[in-house]
Amino acid sequence: MARKGSNRARGQGAGAGTPTGASAAAQPERSGQGSGDLVVFWTLNDASCDECGAELGRGSLLRLEGGRALCLSCADLDHLHFLPRGDAALTRRAGKHSALRAVVLRFSRSRKRYERQGILVEEQALQRAEEACLTDADARRARQARDAERRTLRDAAYVASFAERIGELFPGCPESERNAIAEHACQVRSGRVGRSAAAKELEAAAVELAVGAHVRHRHTGYDRLLASGIDRGEARLEVAGMVDGVMERWRGPARERVPGRRAKM
Numbered sequence: 001m002a003r004k005g006s007n008r009a010r011g012q013g014a015g016a017g018t019p020t021g022a023s024a025a026a027q028p029e030r031s032g033q034g035s036g037d038l039v040v041f042w043t044l045n046d047a048s049c050d051e052c053g054a055e056l057g058r059g060s061l062l063r064l065e066g067g068r069a070l071c072l073s074c075a076d077l078d079h080l081h082f083l084p085r086g087d088a089a090l091t092r093r094a095g096k097h098s099a100l101r102a103v104v105l106r107f108s109r110s111r112k113r114y115e116r117q118g119i120l121v122e123e124q125a126l127q128r129a130e131e132a133c134l135t136d137a138d139a140r141r142a143r144q145a146r147d148a149e150r151r152t153l154r155d156a157a158y159v160a161s162f163a164e165r166i167g168e169l170f171p172g173c174p175e176s177e178r179n180a181i182a183e184h185a186c187q188v189r190s191g192r193v194g195r196s197a198a199a200k201e202l203e204a205a206a207v208e209l210a211v212g213a214h215v216r217h218r219h220t221g222y223d224r225l226l227a228s229g230i231d232r233g234e235a236r237l238e239v240a241g242m243v244d245g246v247m248e249r250w251r252g253p254a255r256e257r258v259p260g261r262r263a264k265m
């Protein structure tokens with residue numbers, strides 16, 4: 001009876017703003033009610049609080065105590081936060097850190113059983129859980145970054161050796177172009193010649209293909225021919241002599257720069 005009186009006073013006055021003390025006082029009584037978590041019900045119909053008379057619309061949360069329906073305020077649970085189901089890790093952690101918690105159940109008419117909608121947990125527990133989960137996310141991001149870095153280093157090493165091989169086969173190819181060809185040819189996931197098994201062995205043929213493609217695009221009018229609608233095979237034929245010429249020059253020792261078109265690239 002004394003408890004009922006104090007709850008009514010809280011419900012009618014400004015008590016909702018100072019729930020902590022009341023909650024702590026009420027806790028032992030509740031934990032004695034049974035094993036496991038408290039249970040709170042998600043209402044399917046309009047109801048009202050048997051303690052303070054507050055209207056509890058459909059979808060409100062209420063607690064049954066001794067056959068009476070109580071709003072969360074009267075049940076001293078209104079300081080808890082509803083954490084909807086769906087994030088298993090967050091739910092597990094928040095539940096672990098929350099001294100007081102409740103399971104939210106809703107009756108499924110179609111399945112004729114109560115189903116868990118989430119849990120009510122203390123604010124600090126939810127914060128700790130969120131921090132822990134964020135830390136996990138950070139750790140995951142950091143690991144991904146490390147993996148990416150390793151990949152980058154591996155690719156960088158590969159690009160360097162590809163460029164070096166170009167230098168061996170085409171000493172006359174300007175260094176900046178060697179790097180451009182190697183980088184282009186090695187682009188991750190590109191499926192271009194640079195990633196083929198043969199190119200990984202840095203076989204001459206693969207390097208020649210990469211250099212040839214570069215020369216065709218950068219040192220001939222090939223792209224312009226394609227843009228004008230000329231058939232690709234025809235365009236290739238048309239520039240083949242020019243491509244061969246540049247490659248032949250590059251096979252020789254480094255000397256004069258390749259004239260002409262490069263400047264505008």
Ligand SMILES: [Zn+2]
Pocket residue numbers: 011049050051052053054070071072073074075
């Ligand atoms: Zn109430």
